[in-house]
Every structure is written in structure tokens, then in C-alpha cells.
Amino acid sequence: MRENLKECPFIVTISVGKHNHPPPPPQKTPYNIRNQLQKIINSEHILDLTRRKFLTGTMIQTYLNGKMLSDLHPSLNNQSKIDYFIEKSQRSQYPFGQNVLGVVHEFMKHNMSADPYIRSIRFLDNGQYIALCATKEQTIALSELTHIEIDMAFKRIHGITNEWEVTAYLPRVQKTLTFARIFTNIETAEAYQNLFEDLFGCIERDIGETFNFHHIHGEGLGCIIADQHKGQALGLGQYLNSKYPHLTPIEHLQHIYKLCQVHYKRNIDKNKALSSEIRSAMYIVPNLNTQNEVLKILHKIRDCGEPGTTAWVKDKLTPWVLSGISSVFSKMDHVIWSQTPNNTNAGESAHANVNRDGRNLSLLAGIVRGRDFDKRQWESTDVYEKYNVPDTYRNKSELARSIQSEKRAEKRRKGSRQPSNTAKKRKNNCHNKENITEISDLDDLDKNQHIEQRQKVNNLEYDLLNIQKQRNNEIEREIALIEKRNQLLGIKGT
Secondary structure, three states: OOOOOOOOOOOOOOOOOOOOOOOOOOOOOOHHHHHHHHHHHHOOOOOOOOHHHHHOOHHHHHHHOOOOHHHHOHHHHOOHHHHHHHHHHHHHHOOOOOOHHHHHHHHHHHOOOOOOOEEEEEEOOOOOEEEEEOOHHHHHHHOOOOEEEEEEEOOOEOOOOEEEEEEEEEOOOOEEEEEEEEEEOOOOHHHHHHHHHHHHHHHHHHHOOOOOEHHHHOOOEOEEEEOOOHHHHHHHHHHHHHHOOOOOHHHHHHHHEEEOHHHHHHHHHOOOOOOHHHHHHHHHHHHOOOHHHHHHHHHHHHHOOOOOHHHHHHHHOOHHHHHHHOOOOOOOOHHHHHHOOOOOHHHHHHHHHHHOOOOOEOHHHHHHHHHHHHHHHHHHHHHHHHHOOOOOOOOOOHHHHHHHHHHHHHHHHHHHHOOOHHHHHHHHHHHHHHHHHHHHHHHHOOHHHHHHHHHHHHHHHHHHHHHHHHHHHHHHHHHHHHHHHHHHHOOOOO
16 A cells, blocks of 8 residues: 555555455445435425425425436435435434424524514423414404404324414405414413413513403403313413403403304204204204393203203303303303304314314424414415405405305205105114114103103293294384384385
């Protein structure tokens, strides 16, 4: 071997004789190919990138130009190399992983920027953590709303962490927008109290003044629409009580909390043992006009003897639940009640929309994907307000949405009135089985109890008819008054 390798950096090896082994396989990927693949990987969403997503992505397909990956070099036939390249990029960009520690690292890294997306993260003694995500544009816009929808999403984040969204449909831009995302791992009332403290505290820091609630300040947020999650409701009441103790937590809820009617009816439909009469009575409770009517129907439902009705009525007689489903028990301003939605459809559509960007994600990947989604949505809104160019040709005004909703409801009604042949056969078979069962069990049935239960149901139907009759009489009186007014004013009816 030469000593002056700097002057002549070459070594010649001479092998004599026959080789009795095959040449080694080309397992090492050349540097230029490896470097190019690493650049393509770094340009993807690295947090939730997998080998399959990478190999089916448009960037790698464009780079390969119809070839197979192994055509670049035989070593790439071992696709575990792709996993190694991906993990290398993930470790480089997110050294603390993608769970809570990774979120803390991202929060500390961007906390001093002008408008960070992760606004706060805190840990409590009970093991709970709360990560609040929103831009200043989102929180300032939230402070100007008169109503919001809140709901928990369970499909987007992997593991025990759930995502809680604050959403609302804005008619002026014909769009449902998300105003905040909060990630937490506990759903107790105390946890939700901490959650609301972080949310409204962040808003107050951004707007530089106290956040207004309509039932406290006479302006501001007047209605929060949600499902009947007990921890969520009581957590909101406890937060408001801690700020404004002149009202109890339940009284605060009676002024601001409104329950989703879709969830209300869906929970009724879960009890398949209910008769159609009792189910109909449950449906009309939110639409009754006086407290006496509501209580009378609830007591009739409770006393009908059908399975599950006693527990259902007990739950609905809870003060904050009753005020959330019935306007006659709510202390909310009646104008606000009538002008705000009676469902959380905007929140559900927001869940479905963001889920298209990925589900079952890690905590950090869910936050980053949510940030990118919110950025697209809010930039689209800004363009619409500035240039009047919508994000779709479809008319999404409130009128068009109402018409479309009625068409869907009518389609469902027609479908229920016209069952298919298969459904008819199943129904007939069920009737035959029920008849056989009734005949065989007739001797064992307590006839007196059955008659008594039937009498209670009949009484309930009678009361419902009386209520409907009273409504019809009121409508007739209103029509007569309108006709008299028109006669006095000399207006001819059409």
C-alpha cells in the first residue's frame, strides 16, 4: 500500500484464482437515489405518512414516471428501507414523538411567534391534559357570535384523547367554520370546567376585554347548542358560576344551554320496545306551548308502564335538561331561542369534513392536520368576503338548505310508507311469529295488567288529541281576528 495516498488516492487489488461464492447482493442504496427519496418524503405530511401512502402518492409516482421503485436500484426491492427513511425524517423533525410530549415541544417552539396555533397546554394532578388550538382570527370571530355548537369527536385521534370542536354556520359566507379545537383525555364535569376556562380565557386575552354572555351582559353569546352530555353541561355551568356566582350552575345552563333535537329523537328511537303512541308523545314534548302541557304528557308517559319510560321521564325532568329541550321551561331570551338552530348538524358536518383529511391519527398529527384544514377554510372565507367568489357552485344559503332538508325528510317519509317486498315478507313473518307466541303465552299473561296499560296509553292519546284541539281553536281565533282586522282596514281577502 502506498504511503502517499493524498497524492495518489487509489488502491489496486489483484485477486488470483477462482471465486467460489456469488457476488454480494446490492443491498446499499446509492447516495443520490437515497437523497432524492428523502426529499420527496420530507415534502409529504410526514407525521401520518406510511409506506403505502408514500408509494401511492402523486409525487413519487411522478418521480418514477411509470417505473417500479426497484427499477431505481435493486436494493429498494426491500421496502423496509422506505419505512426507515420515513422514521428518520419523523425523528429529525419531531424528536419528542407525536404524543403529548411532542405537542409540548411544538407549543414551546412556536409559542413566541406572532400567531401560534397551539395556544395553551396544561397538565392537571388527575392526569388530565388540555391542549387548546385556535388562531387569533378564529377566537376574535368567536367573540362576535350569538350562538355556537359544541361537540366531541371520537374518530380522528387515536387512543384515549378526544377532540372537542366549537363550530357555527355563518350565513354571510354560507359556510360552517371551526373556531377552536381542544384535545383532552377526560370527560368529567371538572375537566370540562377547565376546558371552558382555557377557551374563554384565551378569547379574552385576544380581544383585550371581558367575554360577553347575553344573560349576564345583555349582549354577546346567547346560546350554546350541544348534545346531552352531563359532564359537558355541568362543566359549563360550574365555569359560569365561578365567574358570575349570583346564579347557580343550573340557572346558568337554563339561560344559555340548548339541547340538540336530533340527538333527543335518536335516543328515543333506540328503545325499540316503545309503542308508537308513547314514541309520538315523546316526540312532541319539545313543541308543546305551556309548562302544564309538558308536565302532563311527561307524567302520562311515566305512568304508562312501558319499559324504560320511568327512567326516561326522570332524566328529562332534570331542570337543565328540561330547559334545554323545551322553550317554555328555558330562561333563554325567546328571540334567541327561536333564531338559533335546534340541532348540532353544523358540528357533525364539521367532524365529517375534517375527517376526510385523516382519521385515527396521532395527537400531534391530528393537531397539524386540523391546523391545515382550518387555514384552508378561513382563507376561503376571506376570499369570498373580499371578491364574492364562493368555494362551490352549489347554493348553500339557509333557504336552499331548508328546501333540501325538506326534500330529504319527504323522501324518508315516502320510504317508510312504501316498504319493499323483502321488508313486507319480513314483516309478515314477524307477525306470524308474534301471533304464535301470543297464542302460546296467552294463558300466562296477566290480562288485568295488560288492560290497565292499554287504558293508560288510550288516556295519553286522548290528552294529545285535546291538546291538538286546543291548538286548532287558537288558530281559528287568530284567523277570525285577522279577518276582522282586514274588514276594518278595508282589505279584501284572497
